[in-house]
Amino acid sequence: MTTTTPARTDRDGVLARTALHPSLSAPLLDTMNFLNEVTLRYPQAISFAPGRPYEGDFDVARVPGYIETYLDHLRGRGHSEERVRTALYQYGETAGQIRDIVARMLEVDEDLTVDPASVVVTVGCQEAVLLTLRALFTGPEDVLLVDSPAYVGITGAAGLLDIPVVPVPGTPDGSSPEGLERTVREIEASGRRARCLYVVPDCSNPTGVSMRREARTALLDAAARLDLLLLEDNPYGVFSRVRRPTLKSLDTERRVVYLGSFAKTAFPGARVGFVVADQLVAGADGRPPGLLAHELAKVKSMVTVNTPTLSQAAVAGLLLQNGGGLRAANEASARHYQSTMRCLRDTLAAELPPGAPESDGVRWNDPDGGFFLTLDVPFEADEAALDVSAEKYGVIWTPMRHFHLDDAGDRQIRLSCSYLTTDRAAEGATRLARFVKDRAASNG
DSSP: OOOOOOOSBOTTOOBOGGGSOGGGGSTHHHHHHHHHHHHHHSTTSEEOOOOOOOSTTOOGGGHHHHHHHHHHHHHHTTOOHHHHHHHHHSOOOTTOSOHHHHHHHHHHHHOOOOOGGGEEEESHHHHHHHHHHHHHOOSTTEEEEEESSOOHHHHHHHHHTTOOEEEEOEETTEEOHHHHHHHHHHHHHTTOEEEEEEEOOSSOTTTOOOOOHHHHHHHHHHHHHHTOEEEEEOSSGGGOSSOOOOHHHHOSSSOEEEEEESTTTTOGGGOOEEEEOOOEEOOGGGOOOEEHHHHHHHHHHTTTSSOOHHHHHHHHHHHHHTTTOSTGGGHHHHHHHHHHHHHHHHHHHHHSOTTSGGGTTOEEOOOSSSSEEEEEOSSOOSHHHHHHIIIIIOEEOEEGGGGOSSSTTTTEEEEEOTTSOHHHHHHHHHHHHHHHHHHHHHHO
């Protein structure tokens, strides 16, 4: 008996879809492109879709000064001009050449003391996610838990690596410890292992929710009880009206792998992120234990080799010019985001007043900072509805279904106000309210 294998290409040299990795057929992988491109499809519309920082404070003239500040820093440490030139032009250390500056930033901004050796500087936080998942997950029996709804970057990366993802029931205060324990026990009963939980405790993407301190402590206690690692992603914490301790700063058992990014807070175009991985890994052949960061650097050496030194220099210079931290440098941005968010909520409240018939089924949350707000609507918020909103009402938003692993977000939308001025946010909210009222009436 003979069997046939599907052809990899047809006679025109077109690759068969079955010849590619299955994850490339998942709708999830189109989501990031959608988020980046939807605004370009409707250039006249006001867009609440992109999670981009506000550009009003960007100044091209500052960039050379950032780099020069970093080079002066190297000279001040006794580096020769030859070493300074090499630091700027050549391939750098795989783990990054500004690890000490990143560690100093965490001390200044988050009261978090870390060994620079536990830091890996990455090409954006997305690479940090990929490296961490690749190192921690060993086979199909290892399961990644995500606080649902979840940022598509984590679920997409898991899909590329064939890592099964299971959502943990969310609450208005983040992950539920009871839901987490129940989910872990169900996974164990199926013969698999819950390896770690990915969370965004501050002003999360996509919901805007922040975890109270008590909830953070409870989550750490649950992780210890269930023998879980926590992947803490914190791109928005500096923008919150309420300063809360990171999970990592509360971590006494090295259970938290901390993921960070300079995309929202410093220099998006530089594409620089980092990961703090101070967990110990048993040494081979009787050697002493090493850091998980060293293992991540091995993976990075086969992915991007190193993070561009020019990008690192620009980010480091910006940090050095601001006393080593980013909170002070982002005070104006934080005020802008909070003002724009307040304007968005106030306009929605005026156009869709609570208790009014036209507001039936419409609710929104009240984030204390960050970029995002969640709006519940009384109709299916899908791409078809988005097209109508963009074409006829001139306003763009993101269907929340992109962030769910089930259909729980079919009647929710994500609004990002970070990219807009307050005037545009108010006008956009007015257009959005008109769309919501008309759509709800037509579905009624």
